[in-house]
Amino acid sequence: MDRRTAFVTGATGFVGSFLTAFLLHQGYRVVALVRGPLPRQRLTEVLCEVDGERLGPTLAARLEVIGGDVRHAQLGLSEDAQRWLSTVVDEVWHCATSFKFHPCHRDEVIAHNVTGTKHLLDLTFRWQQSRPVSFFYVSTAYAAPLREGVAREELAPVGAPARNLYEWSKQEAERLVVAYHERYALPVTIFRPAIIVGHTHTGKAVRFTGYYEVLRAVALLVRNLEVNLGRQFDRNLHLRVRAQPETALNLVPIDFVVEAMWRVSRASREGIIFHLANETPVLVTDLFQYACEELEVTGIDLVGEESFRARPMTSFERLFERRTRFQAPYLLDGPWFDTTQFRACVPAQVLPCPTIDAAFMRRVNRYYLAILDRQFEAIPLTSVSSIVPSATRPGQVSLALPPGGGLAS
Ligand SMILES: NC(=O)c1ccc[n+]([C@@H]2O[C@H](COP(=O)([O-])OP(=O)(O)OC[C@H]3O[C@@H](n4cnc5c(N)ncnc54)[C@H](OP(=O)(O)O)[C@@H]3O)[C@@H](O)[C@H]2O)c1
Structure with a gap:
């Protein structure tokens, strides 16, 4: 051979x-x-x-x-x-x-x-x-x-x-x-x-950049609210994210x-x-929806600049934006990727690109959230609970993390 x-x-x-x-x-x-x-x-x-x-x-x-x-x-x-x-x-x-x-x-x-x-x-x-x-x-x-x-x-x-x-x-x-x-x-x-x-069937990945950093930022906020608000946390994040809902992410x-x-x-x-590239990209709004479903939360609004002019950012929103600085521009516009040369070489009948739907994202999100959960568990609660809520509404909670966030980045 x-x-x-x-x-x-x-x-x-x-x-x-x-x-x-x-x-x-x-x-x-x-x-x-x-x-x-x-x-x-x-x-x-x-x-x-x-x-x-x-x-x-x-x-x-x-x-x-x-x-x-x-x-x-x-x-x-x-x-x-x-x-x-x-x-x-x-x-x-x-x-x-x-x-x-x-x-x-x-x-x-x-x-x-x-x-x-x-x-x-x-x-x-x-x-x-x-x-x-x-x-x-x-x-x-x-x-x-x-x-x-x-x-x-x-x-x-x-x-x-x-x-x-x-x-x-x-x-x-x-x-x-x-x-x-x-x-x-x-x-x-x-x-x-x-x-x-x-991976399509297992959701497996070994490093978590790109999309995963947005998911991590949401998971981190949820975790903080769970720890700080306990039963008062109504699982509504009241989070505005600068994004164009109809943008397609590939x-x-x-x-x-x-x-x-x-x-x-x-x-x-x-x-x-x-x-x-995927011939059927997924909408940003759907991706956030899938993440919210997995984390059992609501209240993420995808908004334009005018929303922040009308009402300044909360510290909660600033923290989210800091953690997703690299990904932020990709939530605002996404081009269509030509795949003519690739498909001339590898036709879709030979290797179709899987559809990114709710079931697919469930596997991807679950795999990573399980890893994050293990990391959260390894952190002593004091380092998270040292964050003092300044108000009862989540959108107004002060969420300064300990240096380095204490979580994988
Ligand atoms: N991930 C994505 O979503 C994505 C999307 C499009 C394109 N890409 C492209 O795919 C390629 C691989 O990305 P990835 O996601 O696999 O990145 P990654 O998970 O961050 O892996 C980077 C790899 O490069 C190694 N490395 C870094 N600096 C090195 C050095 N100075 N000498 C030798 N090895 C070094 C790292 O080794 P250590 O283990 O020692 O850190 C690691 O094995 C990149 O060209 C990236 O641009 C990635």
């Missing part, structure tokens, strides 16, 4: 871990780049979470773990390691990333997302001198340029608008990937997944994303940029 070897960065992360498990099941040998101490142990723990016992024997036999950091030239790999990799790697899958978005993290984000991508392209180019190597870059659908309200499967021109530092860095990295293709004929593919959520399950990437990687294809 012709066993391919994939070099995967970001293998301990959300996309990288599901991708690594998927590739192993497809018969690949995977060499995973993991930074920091105890790389093999950390990766094994994540893969067990993703795949349970199923991966057991495969793990030992076909998974290699190598310590390294994308911020360093040659990823900080020894000469011996580089030489060995140059003789075995057929595919490079670059999933490592920094999700920071605030301008104060500019240097760090550039080092991870832009320079880190260049380091990997340089290595792939060198390996390609001795054997054919394909480079797969995991970007984001939000790096796409917009024309007539449609996000295109094209490279964004220099100076194209970006909502934040993260999006800008992904556009820059994509330009580098395309430059290596054009200058050095490196075979490259850019995947642009939309907002990724848990959610895609992780299992769809990894299978779509793999299918594209094996198909003969035109073009190098592929949108892994």
